[in-house]
Amino acid sequence: MSDIRHSLLRRDALSAAKEVLYHLDIYFSSQLQNTAVPVVDKGTIELVEEFIFHVPKDRNVQPKRMNSLQELQLLEIMCSYFQEQSKDAVRQIIFSALFSPQGNKADDNRMAMLGKLVSMAVAVCRVPILECAASWLQRSHAIYCVRLAKVLVDDYCSLVPGSVQTLQQIFSASPRFCCQFITAVTALYDLSSEDLIPPFDLLEMVVTWIFDDPRLTLITFLNTPISANLPLGCLDLTPLLGLVRWCVKSPLAYKRNIKPSLSNGHMGKLPREMPDSEGGDRxxxxxxxxxxxxxxxxLMMLQAHLTEKNLFGRLGLLLFENVAQLVEELARLVSELNPLNATKETELSLDRLAQALQVAMAAGALLCAREDLRSLCSRLPHNNLLQLVMSGPVQQPPHSPYQPGFYPHIHTPPLGYPPRPASAAHSTLPTHTAHPAHNTHSPHPTQTFLPGMNFPYRPIR
Incomplete structure (x- = not known):
């Protein structure tokens, strides 16, 4: 490595960067011929950081930096290389060697270059780079993933009006990247503040993607070995939690951002869910x-996929602790908006939460005990549908293959009757004699619901 470094020091910045990329191709192509798991050694990382990301190894050496034109030329060279490299394994390992965060001062330069490369790949539809970026998003810490997502949102949803169409078109080119991108943007925009509400163009694009092909959200889950040990802090296997958060919190989050009328009669800033002043329906x-x-x-699709993978009742894609965090955020929003008379918005948010919990438990995506859900939702205001979900499902019978204590299927008993307890295994009952005939009882009057009476529900016990 020292000989290569001395040779690179005599070159200009662009030529040295091109030479490092050429060296990586030879080095990892050779490794993959001899071993299935190539090793990215420290010397290789140092060459990449010094001659591509311009963090000098020696403090006394003045770093060589590229101007804007040279940087654009290098990005074009990278695009061409990843497009022309026919071996996916080589592409993936070189992409990882270039852009995997190392936790050092080179990471800022590394992330800046990665954002520009992926943004260019979107603009010119370079599928190999998008596929490499999808793998990178799956392996990297969520902190870095949301930074990349923010770059793409700024480039295609904020800076140039109408450019979101370019980003939207990659749906058919690289669905895997789109799935990871959705997971990253739902982690970035958690609706915790006005700045963290997804831009309208981004929201519209994500909704269009998922509505056109709901299976898009499951691509990473369906193509990832569950036994693989993913790094701590990485993104979820699916964007489902983030999407549920968007749906549940949005009525209250947008209500929070409505500015009250000022004393001089002028209205404050309109929330993003209101039509804009330019005449467009936003x-x-x-x-x-x-x-x-x-x-x-x-969520309804998940039951078949979990059963096919023999994971039904064993793997919850919506973790209980994450759902608990969502309920905590919702409770804070409700408390914050109480003076604003957000009754309608609160009811809508709680209805969506109840529906998501019910379907997630029925599909096996959320595994938890009924008592845990009762305790979890005790801080939320009363909601009829949520009340039914908390008290409705019965436990699986003992002969069920699923774990006791969980109830992936939801069966709500008829109103007015207590839940039927789980039946125990029993032996064949002896035959008994028939009872004598009895007189026919007079028919009971039919029970009717009186107008104005609340819909009945079973209280939590």
Missing amino acids: DSKPLYSKLHLSVLQV
Whole structure:
């Protein structure tokens, strides 16, 4: 490595960067011929950091930096290389060697170059780079993933009006990248503040993707060996949790951002879900309703996929602790908006939460005990549908292959009757004699619901 380094020091910045990329190709192609798991050694990483990301190895050496034109030329060289490299394994290992965060001062330069490369790949539809970026998003820490997502959102949803169409077109080119991108943007935009509400163009694009093909959200899960040890802090296997958060929190989050009328009679800033002043219809309410329906459809699909993988009742794609965090965020929003009379929005949020919980438990995506859910939702305001979900499902019978204590299928007993307890295994009962005939009873009057009476529900015990 020292000989290569001395040779690179005599070159200009662009020529040295091109030479490092050429060296990586030879080095890893040779390794893959001899071993199935190539090793990215420290010397290789140092060459990449010094001559591509311009973090000098020696403090006394002045770093060689590329101007904007040279940087653009290098990005074009990288695009061409990844496009022309026919071996996916070589592409993936070189992409990882270039852009895997190392936790050092070179990471800022590394992330800046990665954002520009992926943005260029979107613009010119370079599928090999998008596929490499999808793998990178799956392996890297969520902190770095949301940084890359923010770059793409800024480039295609904020800076140039109408450029979101370019990003939207990659749906058919690289669905795997789209799945990881959705997971990253739902982790970035968690609706915790006005700045973290997804831009309208981004929301519309994500909803269109998922509505057109709900299976898009499951691509990473369906193509990832569950036994593989993913790094701590990485993104979820699916974007389902983030999408449920968008649907559940959006009515209250947008309500929170409505500015009250000022004392001088002028109105404050309109929330993003209201039509804008330019005449365009920017109402996001139908989009969230459409997204909620799509998410429920995806959750219903999961039962078949989990059963096929022999994971039904064993793997929850919606972790209970993450659902608990969502409920905590919702409770804070409700408390914050109480003076604003957000009754309608609160009811809609709680209805969506109840529906998501019910379908997720029925599909086996959420594994938890009924008592845990009762305790978890005790801080939320009363909601009839949520009340039914908390008290409705009965436990699986003992002969069920699923774990006791969980109830992936939901069966709500008829109203007015207590839940039927789980039946125990029993031996064949002896035959008994028939009872004598008895007189026919007079018919009872039919029970009717009186107008104005609340819909009955079983209280939590």
